[in-house]
Amino acid sequence: MAEANREDDELSIPRAALNKMIKELIPNIRVANDARELILNCCTEFIHLVSSEANEICNKQQKKTISPEHVLLALDSLGFGNYKEDAMSVMQEAKAVAAKKRRGSSRLENLGIPEEELLRQQQELFAKARQEQAVLEQQQWIQMQQALQQQQQQMSQNTDDDDYS
Structure with missing residues (x-):
């Protein structure tokens, strides 16, 4: 039985969120703990009921x-048809908030750097990267030239050795 209660706790509204909602809706009224628990259970049951029904409708539509x-x-x-208008209003509000967050929160603005x-820092980094790339290419070219000289020397020695044989 304790296990079933743990499952119910996992599938309910967080108490802090519920307390915040109660405080916002009725700021000047104290609510007893057992009343808060009842509200929490009612909210959870309502969510289960609506989501189960929505799932059935979804399945019937083969979605x-x-x-x-x-x-x-x-x-x-x-x-609960009388709640539809409020639900649609809340949905539109949530969409607007989400859209505003997407538009308004750019990492660039959050850095606090003009x-x-x-742009100047980026240009410096690009210049440094180009310089490092040029040095690397120069080192590779020198290594290739040295390897080529060694190869030519070995071929020259092999030719000299063949002439003396």
Whole structure:
């Protein structure tokens, strides 16, 4: 039985989130702990009910992903159609917040370094990389020349050795 309670705890709203919602909705009213527990259980049960119904609707439509439309149909099916308008409003608000985060949060802005300075640093790095590449290519060319000279010397010695034989 304790194991079943642990499973329920894993599948519920975090207590901190619930407490925050209660405080925002009714800031001037104290809520007893057993009332908070009841609210938590009701919220969890409601989520299970709606998600199960949305899953059934999704399966009937032979879809693999539950969409917002499935959730809205589930609300209707379960007799909670009066929540649809609020649900759609919250969904639009969440989409707007997500879009704003995508547009507004660029790593460049979060660095606190002016774009001109970053561009200057980038140009310095490119110049340094080009210089290092040139040095590397020069070293490789010198090594190839040395190897070629050694090969020519060996061939010359082999030819001299053959002449004396």
